[in-house]
Amino acid sequence: MSKLEIKDLRVSVETEDGPKEILKGVTLTIDSGQVHAIMGPNGSGKSTLAYSIAGHPKYDITGGSVTLDGQDVLSMTVDERARAGLFLAMQYPVEVPGVSVANFLRTAKTAVDGEAPKLRTWVKDVNAAMVQAGLDPTFSQRNVNEGFSGGEKKRHEIAQLELLDPKVAVLDETDSGLDIDALKVVSDGVNRFAEDDDKAVLLITHYTRILRYIKPDFVHVFVAGRIADEGGAELADQLEAEGYDKYVRAAV
Numbered sequence: 001m002s003k004l005e006i007k008d009l010r011v012s013v014e015t016e017d018g019p020k021e022i023l024k025g026v027t028l029t030i031d032s033g034q035v036h037a038i039m040g041p042n043g044s045g046k047s048t049l050a051y052s053i054a055g056h057p058k059y060d061i062t063g064g065s066v067t068l069d070g071q072d073v074l075s076m077t078v079d080e081r082a083r084a085g086l087f088l089a090m091q092y093p094v095e096v097p098g099v100s101v102a103n104f105l106r107t108a109k110t111a112v113d114g115e116a117p118k119l120r121t122w123v124k125d126v127n128a129a130m131v132q133a134g135l136d137p138t139f140s141q142r143n144v145n146e147g148f149s150g151g152e153k154k155r156h157e158i159a160q161l162e163l164l165d166p167k168v169a170v171l172d173e174t175d176s177g178l179d180i181d182a183l184k185v186v187s188d189g190v191n192r193f194a195e196d197d198d199k200a201v202l203l204i205t206h207y208t209r210i211l212r213y214i215k216p217d218f219v220h221v222f223v224a225g226r227i228a229d230e231g232g233a234e235l236a237d238q239l240e241a242e243g244y245d246k247y248v249r250a251a252v
């Protein structure tokens with residue numbers, strides 16, 4: 001069993017006018033066996049939360065803590081975070097010129113396990129993950145994110161989730177660019193992962209559409225760098241019907 005604990009997290013970014021506080025004290029506990037959804041309007045700091053957990057250098061942690069099973073995540077390198085069992089899929093993964101999907105996945109798996117996977121089983125596992133994610137096996141010969149469609153990026157993300165087998169998956173989702181088939185593949189992949197009671201998911205999303213396919217146990221409403229409301233799956237339905245207006249008005 002594992003536990004991701006975010007306590008009073010404060011994060012700033014450097015701007016031309018000096019530091020700007022984006023996260024203003026975020027507290028959230030995610031236990032294995034649970035799917036948490038973070039929903040909120042554009043610019044509310046959702047991606048900042050994901051990037052901060054991931055260790056992106058652009059974000060200054062000015063207060064609070066993030067721990068995984070009691071271990072200080074914020075003092076870990078990006079590789080150490082992966083080895084500790086965190087999977088962090090970013091909304092706009094960068095192109096990695098000249099690196100094939102196959103090599104990228106193998107490097108990632110080696111980083112997570114601390115040793116290179118055995119070649120024979122690995123090739124089989126990669127092909128199986130490609131099929132699960134609805135990708136042609138030749139996909140693994142392409143360069144990472146080079147000319148990937150929105151759907152292919154997400155399918156690749158699901159293949160990574162499948163292969164790296166983390167404890168906690170933090171997924172910064174945009175379902176805006178996904179056609180219905182890709183949305184289904186992503187949802188099925190996340191649901192397959194979340195079925196295991198040892199796994200936990202933090203799903204960050206702007207739209208409620210994906211939550212028709214992934215039923216969260218908890219929903220957190222994110223507004224202006226804070227959690228403005230929390231509830232169960234019914235809160236997502238309420239947001240779909242009413243939008244974020246009342247929270248945004250209360251926050252100003």
Ligand code: ADP
Nearest residue numbers: 013014015022041042043044045046047048049
């Ligand atoms: P979300 O993912 O919820 O749409 P983000 O975490 O991407 O929100 O952004 C949160 C806020 O941080 C936004 O208001 C954005 O404009 C601001 N922000 C992020 N980076 C910078 C920066 N370098 N300079 C100024 N503001 C920034």
Ligand code: MG
Nearest residue numbers: 033034194195
């Ligand atoms: Mg479960």
Ligand code: MG
Nearest residue numbers: 046047048091
């Ligand atoms: Mg975002």
